[in-house]
Structure formats: C-alpha cells, structure tokens
Amino acid sequence: MRSDQERWDKKYKGKRVDSGTEANPFLRKHIHLLPKGKALDIAAGEGKNAVFLAHRGFDVEAVDISKFALRKARKLAKESGVRIRTLQADFDHYPLEEGRYDLIINFYFLDRHLIPKIKRGLKRGGKVVFETFLKEQMSLSNDGPKNPRYLLKPNELLTLFREFRILFYREGIFKEGGTKKAVASLIAEKVRISPQRSQRTQRSLRFPR
Ligand SMILES: C[S@@+](CC[C@H](N)C(=O)[O-])C[C@H]1O[C@@H](n2cnc3c(N)ncnc32)[C@H](O)[C@@H]1O
Numbered sequence: 001m002r003s004d005q006e007r008w009d010k011k012y013k014g015k016r017v018d019s020g021t022e023a024n025p026f027l028r029k030h031i032h033l034l035p036k037g038k039a040l041d042i043a044a045g046e047g048k049n050a051v052f053l054a055h056r057g058f059d060v061e062a063v064d065i066s067k068f069a070l071r072k073a074r075k076l077a078k079e080s081g082v083r084i085r086t087l088q089a090d091f092d093h094y095p096l097e098e099g100r101y102d103l104i105i106n107f108y109f110l111d112r113h114l115i116p117k118i119k120r121g122l123k124r125g126g127k128v129v130f131e132t133f134l135k136e137q138m139s140l141s142n143d144g145p146k147n148p149r150y151l152l153k154p155n156e157l158l159t160l161f162r163e164f165r166i167l168f169y170r171e172g173i174f175k176e177g178g179t180k181k182a183v184a185s186l187i188a189e190k191v192r193i194s195p196q197r198s199q200r201t202q203r204s205l206r207f208p209r
Contacts, residue, residue, distance in 0.1 A: 004090065004092075005065050005066065008068075008069065009066050009068050011066070012045075012066045012069040013068045021048050021076055023048050023051070023053075024131065025176045026129070026131050027049055027052065030168060030187055033127070033168070033187055034127055034187075035103060035125065036056075037103065037123075038058075038061070038102050039059065039060045039061070039104070040101045040104045040105070040121065041063065042063060042105065042106040042109060042118070043064055043108075044062035044063060044064045044073055044086070045066075045108075046069055046072040047077060047086075050062035050073060050077070050084045051077050051080050054082035055082055058102075060084045060085065061084070061085045062086045062087070063089050063091070064086075065088065065089065065090050073086055074086055091111055091114055096117045096120060099124075100121055101123065101126055102125075102126045103126060103127055103128075104122055107132070110132045110145075110151070110152065119164070119190065122190040123190070124191070127190070128161065128187070129185075129186070130157060130161075130186045130188075132152060132157075132184065133145065133151050134152045134153075134154070134172075134182040134183060135151045135152065135153060135154075136173065138151065140173065140181070141179070141181065143181070152184050155171070156184070157186050161186060161188040164191065165191045166188050167187045167188060168185070170184070170185050171183075
C-alpha cells in the first residue's frame with residue numbers, strides 16, 4: 001500500500017493541483033481580524049495562502065507532507081518576492097511547539113487528531129482560521145474527498161473549537177471563485193476561560209446531531 005506522502009507527491013508532481021495562486025477568499029476577506037506575527041499554514045499545498053500571509057507581513061511556516069507541493073510553494077513565494085519557511089512533515093507525527101504561533105491556518109485538510117495540537121500550538125490571544133468541506137459536498141460536486149471521514153458533520157467544526165472565542169462562523173453552500181462548495185469556515189481565538197465558564201460554554205454549544 002502506498003504511503004500518504006507517495007499519494008500526495010504523485011498528485012503534486014507535474015501539474016498544478018490546488019485552485020490557482022490566489023489565496024482562499026475567506027482568508028482574504030477576514031485578514032483584518034488576524035494578529036500579525038508567527039503563522040503556521042497546516043497542509044500548505046502549493047502555498048497560495050502562505051504567500052498571501054507573507055505579503056501581509058506574517059512570518060510564515062508552511063508545512064506539508066509533499067515535497068513537490070512545497071517546491072511549488074517556494075517557487076510561488078520567490079516569484080511573488082516574499083519569504084516563507086517550508087517544512088516537509090507528516091502531521092500524524094509532527095509535534096506543534098506549545099504557544100509558538102499567533103496564527104494557525106488550516107484549509108481543506110481535516111485531521112481531527114490535530115485539533116488539540118492546534119489549540120496548544122497557539123499563543124493566548126492567537127487565532128485559528130479553518131475551512132474545509134462538509135458532508136454535503138459529496139452530493140454537490142466531484143471536488144473534495146470521497147471518504148466521509150474527511151468531511152465535516154453539521155456544526156462539527158464549531159464544536160471542535162467550543163472553548164475558543166468564536167469570532168466568525170459560517171456553514172452551508174457558498175459560491176466563491178465561480179464554483180459552489182459546501183463548507184464550514186471558522187475564525188476563533190484562544191482565550192483563558194475559567195473552568196466553570198468553560199463547562200457552561202460547552203453545554204450551551206452542544207448541538208443535536
Ligand atoms: C486538498 S490539499 C489543501 C492544500 C491547501 N491547504 C489549500 O487549501 O489549497 C491537502 C494537503 O494536505 C497535505 N497532506 C495530506 N496528508 C498530510 C499529512 N499527513 N501531513 C501533512 N500534510 C498532509 C497534502 O500534501 C495537500 O497539500
């Protein structure tokens with residue numbers, strides 16, 4: 001059986017895989033909400049979001065399992081006249097350093113085991129921007145994962161970050177860049193919440209399935 005790295009390298013070798021070099025529309029629209037500083041782009045792919053953040057003054061680390069994707073990300077950064085740091089790593093094993101980042105972005109990559117690591121990796125006041133496909137995407141389009149394991153359930157993303165302060169959340173079918181997609185998008189801030197309040201928040205954010 002082929003490893004994840006081999007599968008993604010095969011995809012990224014040669015032809016372009018991600019949707020162009022323009023950063024994600026949700027990220028572009030909400031950039032003013034995000035704290036400048038050290039940023040991590042999780043599963044950065046060909047680097048369009050990392051390069052966008054570098055243009056906006058962030059110090060960006062782009063991490064991905066595919067060396068071919070990262071090669072393209074470095075090329076894009078060079079052509080755009082910005083610097084990003086790239087690191088080939090598998091998030092199944094990659095430990096995020098505690099309290100290292102002001103911003104973590106995670107676009108179109110769903111690994112639920114990573115959520116606690118993202119929370120730990122952020123500084124207090126740090127923010128996470130997360131967007132990926134909902135289950136509805138399977139019946140909407142051929143784009144996106146076919147395995148439901150890699151798709152979000154209703155309100156799942158909101159619930160995964162329930163002890164964070166939710167600054168923006170949307171869920172549904174949106175037309176962006178000319179195509180319709182079923183996604184959930186979130187911006188949330190790591191805050192210190194007393195244990196009592198945290199329990200209350202968790203109760204009030206428990207949604208029926
Ligand atoms: C659908 S692409 C998304 C790329 C980029 N975030 C975007 O929105 O354009 C998913 C990315 O996840 C990376 N990936 C898959 N499994 C990974 C893993 N275990 N660790 C790190 N990166 C992984 C792939 O190489 C690929 O670049």
